[in-house]
Each structure stands twice: as structure tokens, then as C-alpha cells.
Amino acid sequence: CFISISESVTELAKEYSETGEPITDDSTNLHKFANKLEYLLQFDQKEKTTFLGTKKDYWDYFNDCLAKIKGANDGIRFVKSITELKTSLGKGRAFIRYSLVHQRLADTLQQCLMNQRVTSDWYYARSPFLKPHLSVDIINHLYELNEVQFDVASRGYDLDASWPTFWIKPNDLGRPLTFPSAVPVASINSD
Numbered sequence: 586c587f588i589s590i591s592e593s594v595t596e597l598a599k600e601y602s603e604t605g606e607p608i609t610d611d612s613t614n615l616h617k618f619a620n621k622l623e624y625l626l627q628f629d630q631k632e633k634t635t636f637l638g639t640k641k642d643y644w645d646y647f648n649d650c651l652a653k654i655k656g657a658n659d660g661i662r663f664v665k666s667i668t669e670l671k672t673s674l675g676k677g678r679a680f681i682r683y684s685l686v687h688q689r690l691a692d693t694l695q696q697c698l699m700n701q702r703v704t705s706d707w708y709y710a711r712s713p714f715l716k717p718h719l720s721v722d723i724i725n726h727l728y729e730l731n732e733v734q735f736d737v738a739s740r741g742y743d744l745d746a747s748w749p750t751f752w753i754k755p756n757d758l759g760r761p762l763t764f765p766s767a768v769p770v771a772s773i774n775s776d
Contacts, residue, residue, distance in 0.1 A: 590625055591726045593618035598729055607736035610749040615737070619748045622681065625723070629712040644677035646707045650697035657696050660684055667740055675745030682744075685735040691727035698724070 596614040601607070608615050626643035633641040644664070651657045660683045670676045684690040698704055698720050705715060713719035742749045 589621050590618075590723060593621050594726045594729050597733055601733040607734040609736050610742075615735075616748065619678075619681070623678070623748075625713065626677070629709040631707055631709060633707070640673065642673035642677050644673045644680055646703070647677065647680055647693065647697060649703050649707070650700050651693065654696060657693065660687070660689065660693065664739065669740070670744060672745040675743075678744040678748060679739040682735075682737045682739045685730065686737060686739075688731045690730055691724050694727060695724045 593614065597608060597612070597618055600612060600614050610616075623643075626646075630643065630646075633645065635641060648661055651661050660680050663683055664670070664676050664679045667676075667679055670679055681690065684693050698714055708714050713723060737749075
């Protein structure tokens with residue numbers, strides 16, 4: 586799993602370097618990376634539920650780690666403001682996307698892993714996050730993504746259901762298209 590994350594990071598960096606364009610949801614390399622990262626974040630994660638029995642996920646781990654850290658909780662506050670997200674998984678996906686756009690993914694995960702009390706409360710012993718040599722390697726690879734620009738929105742997709750597999754351009758978000766009127770309507774009717 587760790588090796589595949591490093592390969593995915595390398596492929597994203599290569600794609601960005603070759604195209605010079607920000608990575609969007611059209612990128613199959615982004616799809617692979619997102620799925621591998623999500624697998625890693627859920628690997629050997631302890632089962633937790635809310636008081637009402639709703640399953641908790643890695644979003645809740647990030648929230649527990651970062652909510653009280655000044656400067657590190659901007660992404661947490663942003664995701665909490667997205668009312669269309671209903672599940673912990675959807676919020677986690679939005680948080681990852683926010684972190685990629687703001688080049689904070691490595692910093693964010695590193696902040697969490699430094700909080701060993703919370704991390705060991707969320708993960709069993711087989712998790713790479715509890716093995717210092719593996720977690721350092723993971724973080725180092727994720728820092729490579731700070732050199733890559735991402736154009737992925739945290740809104741406008743059903744992140745509760747799945748990762749997006751195509752890019753919604755800004756005008757596809759339900760806003761009406763407006764075009765400047767080149768010819769007055771009166772002149773069309775007078776012909």
C-alpha cells in the first residue's frame with residue numbers, strides 16, 4: 586500500500602510536469618492516488634461510531650487531531666461549512682481535496698501523526714501510521730505534492746457516494762451562462 590502511494594505521487598508529479606496544467610478530476614492518476622490514500626487512511630482503523638450509531642471515518646480522525654490547532658484547522662472549518670455533505674467519508678474526501686488545493690496534505694497528516702495519543706486511539710498496531718519509519722516515508726512522499734497544483738473543488742460533487750471521476754468546469758455548476766449581447770434584439774427583428 587505504501588509503495589503504491591509513492592508511485593501515485595510520482596505519477597501525479599510527472600503528469601503536472603509534462604502538462605504544466607493543474608491536476609483536475611479528469612486525471613486517472615488523481616483517481617488512483619485518491620483511492621490509494623483513502624485505503625491507507627482506513628487501513629487498520631478502529632471501528633468508531635457516533636452516539637447515534639453513525640460510522641466514523643478518517644474525517645473524524647483529522648477533526649480530532651486538528652480542531653484545536655490554530656492555523657491547521659482552516660480546512661476543518663471549511664468542510665464543516667459544506668452543508669450538502671452528510672457522511673464522515675464525504676467530509677474526509679472534501680478535506681483531502683481542500684488540502685491538495687492548498688498544498689497542505691503532507692503538513693496536515695504530519696500534524697496528526699505527531700499526536701500519538703489520538704493516532705493510537707484511532708488505529709490498531711498494523712497501521713503504517715503507528716510505525717515511525719513508514720509514516721515518515723509516507724509524509725515525505727506527500728510533501729512532493731506541494732510542487733503540484735490541483736484544481737479540484739470540494740463542492741458540487743456527491744463526495745458522500747464516491748470520488749469524482751470527471752472535472753466539472755465552473756459553468757457546469759448550475760449557474761446560468763451569460764453571454765454579452767453582440768447584436769441588439771431590435772436589429773434582428775427589423776430584417
